[in-house]
Amino acid sequence: METVSLIINGKKIVTEKSKKILWAALENGIFIPHLCAVPESPLPFGGCRLCFVEIEGVKGPVTSCTEEVAAGMVVNTRTESVLRLAGMAFELIMSRHPIICKECPANKKCALQDIAREMGFKLKPKRLPQILPELPVDDSHPLFIYNPNLCVLCGQCVYICNEVVKQAGLDFNFRGFETQVGTFQNRPLADSRCNSCLKCVEACPVGALSKK
Numbered sequence: 001m002e003t004v005s006l007i008i009n010g011k012k013i014v015t016e017k018s019k020k021i022l023w024a025a026l027e028n029g030i031f032i033p034h035l036c037a038v039p040e041s042p043l044p045f046g047g048c049r050l051c052f053v054e055i056e057g058v059k060g061p062v063t064s065c066t067e068e069v070a071a072g073m074v075v076n077t078r079t080e081s082v083l084r085l086a087g088m089a090f091e092l093i094m095s096r097h098p099i100i101c102k103e104c105p106a107n108k109k110c111a112l113q114d115i116a117r118e119m120g121f122k123l124k125p126k127r128l129p130q131i132l133p134e135l136p137v138d139d140s141h142p143l144f145i146y147n148p149n150l151c152v153l154c155g156q157c158v159y160i161c162n163e164v165v166k167q168a169g170l171d172f173n174f175r176g177f178e179t180q181v182g183t184f185q186n187r188p189l190a191d192s193r194c195n196s197c198l199k200c201v202e203a204c205p206v207g208a209l210s211k212k
């Protein structure tokens with residue numbers, strides 16, 4: 001395995017060449033907020049816009065899930081610009097995510113709670129009003145429930161279902177503000193191509209998909 005060494009937040013790191021900065025940082029105990037990145041994916045989705053870092057010599061922050069490590073690279077994960085951009089992205093996500101932690105199936109293992117704690121962000125957005133979706137919950141499947149009102153559109157379930165399990169059971173439906181994760185023709189899960197592997201439930205970082 002070919003390796004490179006770089007500096008992240010002043011810490012020297014030796015890691016595999018061509019690894020993305022996000023995974024190199026996380027493997028070395030440096031937290032970078034992230035929701036949409038999947039380690040197995042060769043083409044990161046880059047949709048949540050949480051994982052910004054700054055690289056010395058590179059103009060402006062870049063997303064660490066799309067940027068590869070390089071020898072001698074100097075990375076900072078907590079600059080003023082990074083905190084501003086990640087904070088804004090987090091507020092946008094939380095502006096349409098109900099804060100019902102006590103009754104949420106992901107309570108205490110939720111990626112949003114982790115990000116808020118690690119980054120010092122508030123779960124309740126300060127600058128944006130909360131406009132919450134009121135979508136029907138799908139509990140038609142015998143093994144799991146899908147609550148689209150908790151979904152943050154990270155796409156992890158869609159990636160796992162299509163690219164890992166090769167089942168094509170889930171996808172993004174509709175467009176813009178109406179975008180939802182759902183089945184083909186938005187059928188109930190019980191009538192979809194789901195093979196009940198539950199990999200999507202394991203992948204969901206926020207409790208939108210949960211076991212019964």
Ligand code: FES
Pocket residue numbers: 033034035036037045046047048049050051063064065066
């Ligand atoms: S983890 Fe990088 S944009 Fe979502």
